Amino acid sequence: MRRFLTLLTLFFTLWAGGAFAACRADQVSLRNDAATVRFDIELAVTPQERSRGLMFRESLxxxxxxxxxxxxxQPVAFWMKNTLIPLDMIFVDRTGTVTRVHEGAIPGDLTPIEGGDSVFAVLEINAGLxxxxxxxxxxxxxxxxxxxxxxxWPC
Structure with missing residues (x-):
């Protein structure tokens, strides 16, 4: 009985801490053998939102x-025109698997950053993360x- 109560307490602690939390539109989680991390995000779904991205922002x-x-x-390529902060770009396929990571994109650089032929999502975060x-x-x-x-890794 004591072991059962210990396991039950552990379960509720993890649940309250978000380990079993449902997906949220404003958050993304990433996991691998080394870490699990959550980011608060904004979504860019429409062509206008994707075109603007993080341009003109002084910080993130x-x-x-x-x-x-x-x-x-689809195939995608990004550039850093009018982007003021260095970013890492994480390219993801339809299954939620990271396929490519571009670290340290340079603010203002017009060089295309290719993501691959079948990109479903791209997460931009502060460079170095x-x-x-x-x-x-x-x-x-x-x-x-x-x-x-x-x-x-479904919700």
Whole structure:
């Protein structure tokens, strides 16, 4: 009985702490063997939202970002025109698997940053956070946008 109560307490502690929390439109979680991390995000779904992105912003709060959604998956390339802060770009396929990470995109640089042929989503975060949280190809992403597809880490 004591062991059962201990396990029950652990379950509710994890649940209250968000380990079993439902997906939220304003958050994305990433996990791999090294870490699990959550970012507060803004969504960029329409062509106008994706075109504007994070341009003209002077800062981005830590553990925040913007999630660009491309449905259906397609080839994408980003540039840093009118973007004032250095960013990491995390390219994700339809299953929620990171396929490419571009670290340290340079503010104002017009060089295209290619994401691949079948990109479903791109998460932009402050430069350096991909390395800090070991976000690499194979890392899994969780967000409600993956609920209609073959998500590896569903909500």
């Amino acid at each position: 709060p830590n553990r925040s970002g913007m999630l660009f959604v491309f449905d259906p998956p 991909s390395a800090r949280y070991s976000i690499t190809p194979g890392t899994q992403m969780q967000h409600e946008i993956f609920s209609q597809g073959p998500a590896i």
